Amino acid sequence: MRLSQYFLPLLKETPNDAQIVSHRLMLRAGMIRQLQSGIYNWLPLGLRVLKKIESIIRDEMDKAGALELLMPTIQPAELWHESGRYEAYGKEMLRMKDRHEREVVFGPTAEEVVGDIFRKNIKSYKDLPKNLYNIQWKFRDEIRPRFGVMRGREFLMKDAYSFDMDFESAKKSYDSMYKSYLKIFKRMGLKVIPVQADTGPIGGNLSHEFQVLAQTGESEIYYEKELETLLLQDEIDIEKLQKYYAAADEKHEQQETKIPPHKLNKTRGIEVGHVFYFGTKYSKAMNIAVKNNKGEDVFPEMGSYGIGVSRLVGAVIEANHDEAGIIWPESIAPFKVGIINLKTNDENSTKMCDGFYGKLQEKNIEVLYDDREESTGAKFAAQDLIGTPYQIIIGPRGAAAGKLELKNRRTGERVELSPEEALAKLI
């Protein structure tokens, strides 16, 4: 993509209304624009990141055997009456009436809808276990939306729902998602700690939140130091992992942990995922039953598993930035390479830039070529701000000698190379 043809409205000034760094950087880097409180337009650069995160999640969900479907945003209120959550959900649920005066809601989550699909289409134990997921926009009418996409009202969520015949099988489904979540966040370059979470009236310890370690996080979390070492391993032993202590502030009780304080890390986290086992709560309430091998009706054991897809964009930035801007992990960078033409009116420079741009495109490497007539400073600042992992810098002196510079955004390292050498490093 040539920057002169792109839509990338960068801001020089720091927006006043943005309190945290990810919000500020997403606005400055032209990734998002607010449409109204807690509701954002995703501009081309932001959308590229959102889609990459989405596809990593999709890939790991599919590998775990979950099946993707898509549920609508508008749900009938009657399903919420049936599950008993219509009143309980309160003002966070956006409610409305259609032209025929039927009550509908903008789905804040989809246990009811997926339960309805399940009970109408799956009748036998032979079809279980099943894990159905979708990646769809949700709406929660937060009273005070803030922190940009980190706590928005309309947000993109991956929500999965598992159905099993008994607890043992349900626990396997739970652990499979738990494991997938660790893989997903690792692929995004995130350091994530799964912490025990409140399960509310259901009890049990089968609820974990996945917290990105970031100083700007909303929750305080406590975890045994050894957990970090364990999480770095390639093959993760979940049973072992789940035995270590890790809890968010609302759950943490120093007296009760029995873990000596010097073995505990206390830090801040951003919740990006939540896995939850809730047994037969919804299957009983909504009469979701299947026949077992004796022909008897059984209520499946259910779990739900959420990832905040749009929130992750902010969370990754919270964990990956410096004074100059965003530092994208390569797996979700909007463009892998940026090309900076230091002098657009120098024939050699422009020729070398155009040539290198063409080569990258041939190799299907995503590249943003800054061909604008702007100052050198503005071009450096733009690539640093938007966080392109690799920058190719081409100017008259180097071009005359057949050389360019390759800069690594994260390390700041700059090396002089021939175009061929640079290309080899980028493939």
Added chain:
Amino acid sequence: MRLSQYFLPLLKETPNDAQIVSHRLMLRAGMIRQLQSGIYNWLPLGLRVLKKIESIIRDEMDKAGALELLMPTIQPAELWHESGRYEAYGKEMLRMKDRHEREVVFGPTAEEVVGDIFRKNIKSYKDLPKNLYNIQWKFRDEIRPRFGVMRGREFLMKDAYSFDMDFESAKKSYDSMYKSYLKIFKRMGLKVIPVQADTGPIGGNLSHEFQVLAQTGESEIYYEKELETLLLQDEIDIEKLQKYYAAADEKHEQQETKIPPHKLNKTRGIEVGHVFYFGTKYSKAMNIAVKNNKGEDVFPEMGSYGIGVSRLVGAVIEANHDEAGIIWPESIAPFKVGIINLKTNDENSTKMCDGFYGKLQEKNIEVLYDDREESTGAKFAAQDLIGTPYQIIIGPRGAAAGKLELKNRRTGERVELSPEEALAKLI
């Protein structure tokens, strides 16, 4: 994908409430399930098709230089007051109030929102022309939703918006979309006729609907017979094309055409796309201005370009089916290949099936392997119903001789081949 692990609730009975063939087949093939009137869940098989159609559209839009962004579903009512359409849109627009009593709507289209993005971020003629598009769910509260996804209330639309400095440039943007649309529909194996459409109070002839020829279509269309020949050519001369007569019933006037009736085809069509030039209607109403090269404010000339993404799934089926079920064009088939194991308890058959399944997966060929313990008849019927373009049939007799059968869903042709020969044909 092994069918035993998939979620594919096929229906043997024809659903009573489905009036047209695409609706019936989408229900029977387990592609969709109604959540409520005009609102559908997309089950895994249906979602695969929807996503393929989406990605063909995205690919051609990107090739045409349009830039993808994503606008939220919930829009502030005030933008609609500004454009003057809040009252005019009537009951088709789903309106609601959020918890702070602010009026919002579920976007039925996005001229207002894209206009707002544009005016806040683009200030100079240097940034024009621009074509911004998104693929997002829309809501139109049809009084009588029907025909399944063909006239639903919540539907997926690709909507693009062009901004140009003058009419000449706007016409180029229009023609570029017109040309892309022809390519998009061609890639889906659809025969589409662009017909002149009503432009309403704006006048001019810059509005075309793209109609899929299908006997079950809602509109009656008239077009010069020579158009068909022209549309079959690889390189399409748009100027020439646009000179031929083609109109939908509400626009057609036999007396005024001057085309003798024997040169006209009269048939039925399903509208799947619409391109529309509306000049400065919205830029004036919403004060969307950019500076020209003299520093003066200019209202950009705008156009909008829609494709009914979810509707296309139905339209393709209307144009591609037989008694037994759907016949997918390869480019959008949910799975390219189906494997039918005629006898799951025969060791040779199962071994050959498993082996061929593995080979296809290695080659990244999408395959649905019917490994269920079902009758041969049920398996044949299932693959025909869901419209898999190529079926691999493996039974004890063939397997013992190292042979399988390859069936072409469209032609019905069946050939006996070795697995290697079959694989070579499918790659």
